Amino acid sequence: MEKQLQDKARELLESGKADVIIGYGWNRDKSHTTPVFIKKAEDVGKLVFNKLCVNNLSVYLTRKYPDVYAMGKRAIVAKGCDIKNIVVMMSEGQLKRDEVHIIGVTCDGVIFDQDAWAKAEDGSADMGAELKDAVTATKCHNCDVRNPHLTDTLIGDKSNFTPPDEPVGFVFDKIKDIEKMDSRDKWQFWMGHFSRCIKCYACRQVCSLCYCERCISDKNMPQWIETSAHLRGNLAWNLIRAQHLTGRCTFCGECERACPANIPLNVINQKMSLVMGEAFDYKSGYDPKEHPPMIVFNPDEDKDDFIK
Amino acid sequence: MKNLYLPELVTIEDITNEAPDVVTFRLVFKDEALKESFEFKTGQFGLYSALGLGESTFCIASPDTRKGYIECTFRKSGRVTGALAAMSVGDTMGFRGPYGNAFPIEDWKGKNLVFIAGGIGLPPVRSVIWSCLDKREDFGDITIVYGSRAVADLVYKEELAHWEERDDINLVQTVDPGGETPEWKGKVGFVPTIVKETAPKADNTIAVICGPPIMIKFTLSALEELGFSDEAVYTTLENKMKCGVGKCGRCNVGDIYVCKEGPVYTAAEVKLMYNDF
Amino acid sequence: MAKKILKRSDLTKLVASVGKAGGAFVAPKAVANGLVEYVFIKKADEIEFDYIVPGKSFKEANFPQTEVVARFKNDPEGVTVEGVELNPPRVVIFGARPCDAKSSESLNSVFTWDFIDEFYTKREDAMVTITVACTTGDNACFCTSVGIKPDDTDGSDLLLRETEGGDFTVEAVTDKGKAFIKEEKAVFTEGKATPKERTIFEPRKLDVDLEKIGEYLKDTDHYEGDLWADMARKCIGCGSCTYACPTCHCFDITDEGGFSETERRKNWDSCQFDFFTLHASGHNPRDRQYKRWRNRFMCKFNIYPGKFKTKGCVGCGRCVRVCPVRLDITEVMEEISGA
Incomplete structure (x- = not known):
């Protein structure tokens, strides 16, 4: 999936369809992901997507970020839930549909409690089903947009998840x-x-x-x-x-x-x-x-x- | 306990409307002892309270040669200045200060002086002008270049008329192109241009400038062209301040705390600063 | 000679005794799901022992988030102002960490250069800092990289070390600490031998050179350049790092209240906010987020060490932990150290 994502990012940058890719990268010790702004095709290897990509990057599309706007045509890596925010921004006249290239990523849920997750990863806590439920965000348990609903590019395998009728979490x-x-x-x-x-x-x-x-x-x-x-x-x-x-x-x-x-x-x-x-x-x-x-x-x- | 943030009460003794939304207050301390003992140096500033609404920072616009009162001139632009502007003679407000450093006027004895100001930048320069005029014999030629966007925006109109009449001052007034009225007898043009035209001699001369950042920038290069050394040019920085005493952390330009080490700097000092204006 | 011992079970007595003498007791407490904070406690069983560092430092004890500094009255008889007179009781900070303890010196240096802010100093004078050396930590901790050890005594009045049995050995650091032990001699007991102490946590050592960072920041040309915009582009401009930071000292002065009675407050503020430096004219010297972030970095590694001669950064790692976008100050420190 990451390969697909990076290839797409490279293509967008090289073709000039995007001047900057707003996406996720690793932090220094790969314990968390952090927003990255990829301007050059040779840097697309920094892009990652995984369970730790919890940030909603759509905030960088707002007018609070004139510097990001000034970087040129923007493409953004977005989960279905992030795309919901982009949709609201569009409906409120904050963003035009053609102002952003949405690279939608299918998603199995993200980790809300990353410290607890880290303990499971390093073996100091048991990553049983119970913990897995607890560290995954409530929104993910009820997600109806694991297959993103508004995209220009879709990355990742189709999710077959069906949210429960009554919300849980x-x-x-x-x-x-x-x-x-x-x-x-x-x-x-x-x-x-x-x-x-x-x-x-x-x-x-x-x-x-x-x-x-x-x-x-x-x-x-x-x-x-x-x-x-x-x-x-x-x-x-x-x-x-x-x-x-x-x-x-x-x-x-x-x-x-x-x-x-x-x-x-x-x-x-x-x-x-x-x-x-x-x-x-x-x-x-x-x-x-x-x-x-x-x-x-x-x-x-x-x-x-x-x-x- | 010594409370750094406790204002003194002052009474508004006089109000002058200078320009649209610009007023001057003459303030007198309520406390008789303080009224006698209060001292400040030209160039220092204070924090003026609309009690209950907040504080604003302005320079003390009156010269330290005149005792018993202080003056401030401000433009009505926000919550505090709006409330202050609505006050009347006899009303009470708060004052903390004086804070900051001062112009080294003592060191300028025997020199020629050029004062350059733009718009609402005249008040801090005005206190220096009067400090020097009150000891006129200590100094050589005095030139004042003052400009604003439009004729109506010129502040201290009465004083300008007075300076115009005096033959020991060379006053040059200007307004930006388009800001003149049919009656306007002064020049038309931006301050830096007019400074170049007026061409005061740089030799044995001190320049004091204050105005909007853009005016200061171009005036500094105009003065440089005229041969002024950076050590002979003074300006006063106006940054947002809340405490006035080097604690609240917002007036710093790089590592320089304007409220304590400033606000008065030479152009030489300004050029060494971080680009954090 | 064996070290003095503070038994964990005797903390009940200590809290009660401090309270009885009119003092207040501040200790780490679990206040919300997954969050430990320094708070005023009444009973020893409120104390949380399993924490790395609390969410915020204990600077709040001396520099509250919000405090009234003056009151104004406006009635027909005239206007009156009244300054708040502070007479703080003794405040015992229990469970401080060496990084936080060290930060008191930094805050003191700002609040006392030339003008003395007695709202800070009076409280600090009345404070007894009882530090517990770190036996736990995480990847965000980096005190040893800024010259502090996880069992440093600097800034503490007493330094406690946990024993294998869960009690504490006691090291008196200052005269204030010695006097406190004398006053509370019932709980500071002396055994025949010093029990075995738990191993001190060893934080990861960063590849940083504080002197080099200092030199780098001295060059005003380095204020320009793409480094700041590139490193801090993701900064969202919340004030979390500054509010969690033990040495951040910025504040606002604001008046609030009704028509006739109002109060002037000194409130925490943050250099990360766009309104922080906004002039009345509309001009803003720090009009971009990276400039505000640059200012915080400058404050930590140039202004504090250069101007105030104290540490701007104590390596507690809070700003790294709380940052919603994981903008890691240590990455910038390493970047500049390697530049």
């Missing part, structure tokens, strides 16, 4: 747990987690759908969100971000992975997605022509009149 278990709580316990649960927030904004920076050039947290006239890392400011930030992603979030899981405070952001974002699914029968990231429900308003279809 830690995130959904947790959502069910929280749904059973009373409001007071829910509040305490979230305040407990938000209290650890350090306002590093890694959740925002790693997210390709947080593409605003001026985030609401950076605005101070008026100051919507207090910048201090106290409960008030942390609650405001985390809830506002969740709301801004409602109906847009594709559950790529990057925010939770990036969070140095281990705040279960997937739980809140996925809960919002479930609500959107129930209310609007909508799932984001599948059709670039369809707009997320919370960002469209059609006065003709509005049943209420308070906004008219």
Whole structure:
């Protein structure tokens, strides 16, 4: 598969169809993968694809990266889940279809808990089925895009995986747990987690759908969100971000992975997605022509009149 | 406990509208003892608070030769400056300072002086101009080249008129092409060009410049052409600051902390700096 | 003479005794799934012993993420300002690591050059640092490559070494540490012989030359060049590395509150944020992410050692571990060392 990927990358670069390949490479000791920007055909050997390719590289297609944009025509190595973000970016006018060459890669799931995985690899932990389940991201257990849905090039063997009817995995278990709580316990649960927030904004920076050039947290006239890392400011930030992603979030899981405070952001974002699914029968990231429900308003279809 | 971040209260004694969105405040310390004892050196800056909304950094625009008050001139552009601009005479605000180094005016005795400023860059130069004018006999020829985008954007209009009248100052005013009005009697052209045209003698002369980065860049090369040595050219760097006391870590240009080692530098020093402006 | 011993079972007594004397006890604690942090604890059974380094360093104890420095009141009688008067209680940091302990000196050097920030120094004066030498580590640890040993005493008041039996041998490093042992003599016991200590962890040694990196950064021409853009292109500009870093000291000063009563806070900030250096005019000296990343590298290996004469990097490896894109500072260090 890697050979296929590298050959395709070489072809794109040599033919001038792409000036830069945004893909995955190894870090120094091959314990993690890291984003690479391949500009020269002779460097395509650096491209890899494996279970550790957890990053959603679509963030580099946003306008937050003028330097990447300036490198010329972009091609990106993307898993099905990453392509969902590209789809949302397209539906929101952030990216045109012909502005990026999507090298879709079929995927068997990626490792979310890479430290636990490393222990299994070096033999200090038993990589049984149980651990394998635990270290694989919840999204992968339920993935319906292991065969990527929007690509210019498709790499890898067809996956025959069928997602379960009812979503499974830690995130959904947790959502069910929280749904059973009373409001007071829910509040305490979230305040407990938000209290650890350090306002590093890694959740925002790693997210390709947080593409605003001026985030609401950076605005101070008026100051919507207090910048201090106290409960008030942390609650405001985390809830506002969740709301801004409602109906847009594709559950790529990057925010939770990036969070140095281990705040279960997937739980809140996925809960919002479930609500959107129930209310609007909508799932984001599948059709670039369809707009997320919370960002469209059609006065003709509005049943209420308070906004008219 | 000595609290580095605690502002002193000052009263706004006078407000002058200089240009659209540009105002000058004259500030007096509420504390009588401090009002007497407060000292600063021309070139230093302070942090001015709209209490409850935050602090902004401006130079002290009045000269150290005048005691009992300080002045600041700022453009309304954000949360703090917006709130300050909405204040009235008699209102209270906060001040921390003075911070930073100063212009070595003492060392300039007997020399000719050229002051060059663009737009809102005049306030820091103005404090030097008045410091020197208040000891006029210490210096040789004094030339001031001041330009802005348009006539309306010139600040300190009253003082410009006063300097224009004095025969011991050579004042050259200019506006960028297109910024002139029918009544405009000054020059039309960019500051670096006008500096070259005016051609002050480099011999035994100190130049002080302040303005937008692009103006500074071209003026420096104009002065070089005229024969000014880098050691004889002074400028003041304006970087974003929060603490003013070398802790908060944002005003550094490479390894230089502008708030403590600056903001006043010679062109020679600036040329040695990292390209981090 | 046999070393003094601190029994693990006596930690209960120690925590209680420190609390009784009005002090606070900070120790590593598992606070979330897979995350250990230094936090204030009330009971010894909250202490986590299985950790490499906690998520963030204990700099928070002296330099909180957010703290009020002044309060303002605006009412019909006029405006008043009131500075916060700090009288910190003794804070015992238990389970520090030698890398973190060493970083106190670095933060101190910034907070005391010329102007003295008493919000930092008063807390530091009231702190007792009890370090536990590392018997565990990972691939991100690189303290020995920046001149620190996993059982260094520098910066600690007491250095503990774990024994095979799970207790600790005690080495008093400073007078403050000696005084602490005297005060708490009930728990620092003396046995006949020193029990066998566990083997100290040996981190991987990088192929780096700090002096060469320092020299490289001194040349302002090296500030240009493709190296920075190439190495840091993937940086997403989150502040994780800076917030996890024991020596990162940048902060913001911000006012918040209502109309009549407001407070001025000193909050952690990060040189990785684009608004950090943005001028009111719209000009931004560090307008690209690689320039911001370059600044952090410069801070660690030029500004700290050159200007403050202290270590900018203590090799704790936190920035490597937390980086969502695995931008590994050690790779850049090696690249420049080999340049």
